[in-house]
Amino acid sequence: MILEITQYGHPVLRKKCRPVTEVSDELKALADDMVETMRDANGVGLAAPQIDRDLQMAVVDVSHDPECITYLRVDGEEAQLEDHMPLVFINPSLEFGSEKEAATEGCLSIDGVNAEVRRPAEVKATLELLDGRKILVETDGLLSRAIQHETDHLNGILFVDRLSTAAKVSIRRKLKRLASH
Numbered sequence: 001m002i003l004e005i006t007q008y009g010h011p012v013l014r015k016k017c018r019p020v021t022e023v024s025d026e027l028k029a030l031a032d033d034m035v036e037t038m039r040d041a042n043g044v045g046l047a048a049p050q051i052d053r054d055l056q057m058a059v060v061d062v063s064h065d066p067e068c069i070t071y072l073r074v075d076g077e078e079a080q081l082e083d084h085m086p087l088v089f090i091n092p093s094l095e096f097g098s099e100k101e102a103a104t105e106g107c108l109s110i111d112g113v114n115a116e117v118r119r120p121a122e123v124k125a126t127l128e129l130l131d132g133r134k135i136l137v138e139t140d141g142l143l144s145r146a147i148q149h150e151t152d153h154l155n156g157i158l159f160v161d162r163l164s165t166a167a168k169v170s171i172r173r174k175l176k177r178l179a180s181h
């Protein structure tokens with residue numbers, strides 16, 4: 001089922017989401033709906049607050065572009081991107097490499113706004129899966145960026161919060177207009 005995506009200005013997007021403590025059938029169905037909704041919107045990620053749920057759960061899929069990362073390790077072993085997409089995770093905890101990288105981002109909750117965001121290039125993400133496993137994902141490129149962007153959502157942070165001062169000024173009016181709807 002395709003769900004409605006909450007838009008900029010909605011208070012749920014500013015919440016620090018509650019950890020998931022129990023993986024129910026309902027939660028699994030919700031995850032399926034989130035994957036479907038993300039694909040329908042041509043997104044590479046979607047977090048629970050974007051479908052108006054205050055929960056630490058997100059989905060990511062960058063399999064459209066296998067070249068978007070230079071490496072992927074899962075639990076220390078080299079892994080294939082397609083074996084792990086879509087990636088559905090709960091209660092993420094991230095560690096970052098020191099090198100930063102800038103790339104253009106957008107967000108399904110902030111229609112019509114794209115801007116360059118500097119983020120750590122590499123991430124080590126401890127993610128819980130819906131089958132009860134906890135995995136360590138180490139990667140870079142778009143997958144690293146998507147995991148960071150979605151984890152930000154679970155902490156009430158939006159990519160527009162992470163722009164340079166000049167970039168923030170240049171989109172200020174657009175954001176004001178979006179928030180007033």
Ligand code: NI
Pocket residue numbers: 106107108109149153
């Ligand atoms: Ni987003």
